Amino acid sequence: MAFTYFFRDLHTINLIVKYLIPEIQGKRNIKLWDAGCAMGPEPFSLAICLSEEMGRFAFKNVHIDATDIDKSNLFADIIENGSYPYEQLQRIPKDIFDKYFERNGTPDHFVIDYNIRNRVRYTRHDLLTLKPVDTGYSLVMCKNVLLHFKPDERIQVIKMFHDTLLTGGLLAMEQTQSLPQEVIHLFDKIIDDGQIFRKK
Numbered sequence: 001m002a003f004t005y006f007f008r009d010l011h012t013i014n015l016i017v018k019y020l021i022p023e024i025q026g027k028r029n030i031k032l033w034d035a036g037c038a039m040g041p042e043p044f045s046l047a048i049c050l051s052e053e054m055g056r057f058a059f060k061n062v063h064i065d066a067t068d069i070d071k072s073n074l075f076a077d078i079i080e081n082g083s084y085p086y087e088q089l090q091r092i093p094k095d096i097f098d099k100y101f102e103r104n105g106t107p108d109h110f111v112i113d114y115n116i117r118n119r120v121r122y123t124r125h126d127l128l129t130l131k132p133v134d135t136g137y138s139l140v141m142c143k144n145v146l147l148h149f150k151p152d153e154r155i156q157v158i159k160m161f162h163d164t165l166l167t168g169g170l171l172a173m174e175q176t177q178s179l180p181q182e183v184i185h186l187f188d189k190i191i192d193d194g195q196i197f198r199k200k
């Protein structure tokens with residue numbers, strides 16, 4: 001199983017929310033892409049944090065494409081059901097947990113609020129096809145995935161992300177993943193303490 005957990009790297013998620021909201025405020029049909037989402041904790045954490053900041057009503061305009069190559073073939077069901085064992089939910093702050101999770105009848109499993117689950121759509125997808133699942137994204141988040149690729153693959157995938165983003169859209173990666181020189185001219189780095197870039 002891929003390594004991931006709820007509210008992983010909350011620092012970066014909070015920065016995404018801070019810089020994304022001014023870009024998307026007042027818009028309808030806002031498209032975000034979490035590429036390499038694993039079993040769902042990352043796109044659901046982003047969705048919860050956005051819903052908290054935007055308010056539930058405005059958040060209804062957000063669609064998150066969550067994609068992964070998923071060699072286990074299990075992620076689609078896990079993400080569609082939005083149900084996780086309690087042991088995987090213990091890092092979530094208690095007030096957020098109480099607000100967004102409820103028992104689903106299975107011992108020790110909790111299901112995510114429908115209004116969050118409903119905004120996240122999973123598609124099985126291999127980034128190395130270099131074909132995006134959609135275009136017109138306000139955000140592409142790709143964390144702890146590119147480090148597994150060869151340098152040239154990394155460059156080609158980042159170029160694909162650039163093509164799928166709206167002008168002004170954000171690309172977010174993990175804190176240790178800087179942009180290769182070959183694609184640096186395509187983006188502005190918007191913060192010093194994270195890897196978040198704006199498409200020029």
Ligand SMILES: C[S@@+](CC[C@H](N)C(=O)[O-])C[C@H]1O[C@@H](n2cnc3c(N)ncnc32)[C@H](O)[C@@H]1O
Nearest residue numbers: 002004036038068069070126127128143144145
């Ligand atoms: C370490 S997990 C990262 C999960 C999440 N982004 C996070 O940071 O918590 C890496 C994920 O990348 C996915 N992955 C690896 N190669 C991929 C590819 N070519 N296309 C799409 N996803 C891929 C793996 O299946 C795995 O779920």
